[in-house]
Amino acid sequence: MVGKSQIKLIKSLRQKKYREEHGLFIAEGRKCVTELLDSNLKCEAVYADDFGIMKQIAFDCTPVGAAQLKQMSNLKTPAGVLGVFEIPSEIKPLASGIALALDDVRDPGNLGTIIRLCDWFGIPQLVCSVTTADCYNPKVVQATMGSLSRVRISYVDLPQFLANDKRPVWVADMDGENVYESTLPGEFILVMGNEANGISAEVGRLASGILSIPRFGALHKTESLNVATATAVLLSEYRRHHP
Amino acid sequence: MVGKSQIKLIKSLRQKKYREEHGLFIAEGRKCVTELLDSNLKCEAVYADDFGIMKQIAFDCTPVGAAQLKQMSNLKTPAGVLGVFEIPSEIKPLASGIALALDDVRDPGNLGTIIRLCDWFGIPQLVCSVTTADCYNPKVVQATMGSLSRVRISYVDLPQFLANDKRPVWVADMDGENVYESTLPGEFILVMGNEANGISAEVGRLASGILSIPRFGALHKTESLNVATATAVLLSEYRRHHP
Incomplete structure (x- = not known):
């Protein structure tokens, strides 16, 4: 059973100010909830309207009706299970190794895809500007899978x-060094910029180098790659050199 | 001026059956409309509620009210201008060169991103299974930029x-040849699979090789890369070998 006030609280977690106030965020779907339960994150509650899914979840689920789950859910079609997790206390960046940094990446889908890319390519840390999308936004959580x-x-x-x-700072931008011909260092910070405006002037001033992905289109009209696909190409190139 | 029946027709173009019936599709936003006007596509009409944008469009725009544009628009926040274009008659695939093929890629955002990647990396042709998302779906058109x-x-x-x-057929899948160590041919067909199920058995049987992007994550838990980011990495690797 779940009360009206609990449903209201869970709905409020779509907004950053309530996530910060309560120190909680939500994740939906069997895969996403299972992977977060299997991590160091603390789980507060798991709600499920599907007995089949409930049996697959290693947590004492609270059964709810489909209508209640729909009220709590941030998805058009609720995924049968919704977990409420604690936001961990502030995480400090590491001082060595490779790091990816985001300079004002606003789109939650892009941020989620980039987090998934870091995981795939073994990039242990992601440093975000305060204007970057919040990684506990439900859309981001969903996209990280x-x-x-x-x-x-x-x-x-x-x-x-x-x-x-x-560490040296390299920014991804147009008209820089061709990434296929660059000798990427083992330890550095790679910065990706905003979807519309790229790297900010303030960050650009701190760069030791600019990395570019060459364009091959015959008409050379495509203005830019999407920030998530550009990140995929650059992290892949890094790992090709430093497996 | 625009009549009610015209608004109704434009709204109907969100659905594939009406796009097919009328042979028309819509594009929104200054950049997207401008680029399509600048192509071989035939434009039927352009509607704009913003005089500033209207002056930048090389077409005799029909002025409309903001409320009318909102009714026609497929976007939460209409982008000031909406163009109606003719769907070109059936396009046959080319018989040589590099081709990208999609085996049941369902998400319009992924398809749009992949079309933009083909343009960036100079991949002239994209061959889609009939179950792949429709490239004239407004969400796809928007994502292609x-x-x-x-x-x-x-x-x-x-x-x-x-x-x-x-041409040889290579499919992207897990447990195939490491793309960083492969000698990619200059002419071949690269097939990307469905978001959840990957390459279909029918297509898999026709493959001369399987290409994989190695995983570097310490815990090796990430199940797969998103199909659009995986396409970005593979097309980048192809162009590194065949600029």
């Missing part, structure tokens, strides 16, 4: 962080 | 097409 708990995600004053860090 | 007119897109019986084509 459970990778959220396996990547160390920090929110920082990005220019200040980059200025104080000893 | 204007690349739609620069890639030759065909819908075919994919197993039959692959069986009759002379």
Whole structure:
């Protein structure tokens, strides 16, 4: 059973201010909930309207009606199970190794895809500017497909962080060094920029290099690659050099 | 001015059966409409509620009210301008060169991103199974960012097409050849599979090789890359070998 006030609280977690107030976020679907239960994250509750799914979840689920789950859910078609997890306390970035940084990436789908890419390519840390989408936004959580708990995600004053860090800073932008011909260092910070405006002037000033993915289209009209697909290409190139 | 019946017709173009009946599709936003006007596609009408945008469009725009544009628009926030274009007559696949094929890619956002990737990496043709999302779906058109007119897109019986084509067929899947160590031929057909189920058994049987992107995540738990990001990595690898 679940009361009206609990449903109201869960609905409120779609908004960042309520996620911050309660220190909680939601994840939906068997795969996503299972992977988060299997991590270090603390789970507060799991609600399910499907007995088949309930049996597959390693947590004492609260049974709810389909109508109640629909009220709590952030999906058009609820996925049968919804978990409420605690947002971990502030995560500090690591001071060494490879790091991916995001300079104002706004789209939740892009952020979720990028978190999943970090997990796939073994990039242990993601450093986000405070203006980047919130990684506990339900749309981001959904797009990560459970990778959220396996990547160390920090929110920082990005220019200040980059200025104080000893690693070289490379930014992804047009008219830089051809990534296929570059010698990528083993340890560095790769920065991806905003969907419409690219890298900010403040961050650009701190760059030791610019990396570009060459364009091959005959008419050379495509203005840019989507930030998530560009991240895929650059992380793949990094791992080809540093498996 | 625009009449009620015209608004109704434009709204109906969100559905494939009406797009097929009328042979028309819609595109929204200055960039997308401008790029399609600049192509071989025939434009039927352009509606705009913004005088500033209207001046930038090389077409005799029909002025409409914001409320009318909102009724026609497929976007939550209409982008000021909406174009109605003719769907070109059936496009046959080319018989040589590199081709990308999609085996039941269902998500319009993924298809749009993949069309944009083909444009960026100079892949002239995209061959889709009949079950793949419709490239004139407004969500696809929006995600292509204007690349739609620069890639030759065909819908075919994919197993039959692959069986009759002379080029080698490589499918993207788990547990295949490491793409970083493969010698990719200059001419071949690369097939990407469905978001949940990958390559179909029918298409798999026709493959001369399987290409995989190695996974580097420490826990090796990420189940798969999103089909659009995997396409980005594979097309990038192809162009690195065959600029």
